Amino acid sequence: MKRLSRKLVVFMAAVLMIFGIAGCSSSAGTAKNESAVKSGEEIVLKLSEPQVDDYPDSIAEKEFAKKVEELSDGRIKVEVYTGGQLGDETTTIEQTQVGIIDIGRANAGPLTQFADSLGIFSFPFLFDSREHMWNALESSLREDLFSDLEESDLICLAFYDAGARSFYSTDPIETVKDLKGKKIRVMQNDILIDAFKKLGTSPTPLAASEVYSALQMGVIEGGENNVSTYVADGHFEVAKNFTLSEHLRIPGVLFMSKSSWDQLSEDDQKIIKEAALESEKTQLEEYDKYAQTSMDRVMEAGNNVVELSDKERSEFREKVQPLYKEYESTYGDLFKAIEDTR
Known part of the structure; x- marks a missing residue:
């Protein structure tokens, strides 16, 4: 389902920043330079990553860039x-959608605004384990989700692991x-808000940047995220209980x-x-190392890590x-497809 009404606003807000970066580039062409593609000249694609330089996604994207250069000689x-040099996740999605940025990375949560089917990941306890999730993502479900996002002018290239989200308080x-x-x-997401109400909480939508101070001041009593973000955002300093839900x-x-993709030859695609x-x-490899380092910091800080029994998790x-x-x-169809990969 397309969400294109903000295209002009996004373009005007971002164009000066992107042109500024492009002006400093020594590249011979970009994917939006059709003559460069046809003549076999150099193609330069700009990739936006909201996370810091040593984050697993950033490391993987640098390897992606090396592989692309290698395969294309x-x-x-x-x-x-x-x-976040080119914007946060939402800005990255919108600018990539309209072709200002060539490639972007975002969590499936905000991408739900552009492909309804990605809302499937908002259901708690959808997957039994990480292995179950990847079984599903490597099944025919992958192409179903990818094709849905293409309707919003975005071509899906890969899934990245973001760990399991747990409660901290x-x-x-x-x-x-x-x-x-x-x-x-809770993230601003209707399904999650409904889910957290059913769990008995008073769900409080807040921007990620507001969570630390809200915990400090007692505006909220907890949050939920993967252990890496719990540490990276400093929330482990003010909410010292981490429940492995x-x-x-x-x-x-x-x-x-899609506009950048369509200007590539089939071989380049x-x-x-x-x-x-x-x-x-x-x-995946980098995320495992990063998550373990994060959990080590939680333990070193003396935080209380609660491990749920099977009965409690049930x-x-x-x-x-x-x-x-x-x-x-x-x-319903997506629930069944995921159930079939258990």
């Missing part, structure tokens, strides 16, 4: 701009009953502007696809089961 170069959460009435920060697994997505799929392996899961029935008409 140096003819295609991918410039990776990390640390100022007071311990050891059972589902401990969530009752707690003000928990692992209730959500929302992958990242590497995608390309194959190069981009091959390099992107190979980058998934790098990202109680969490049971609370959100009515949500699946409510959305059966919208996501």
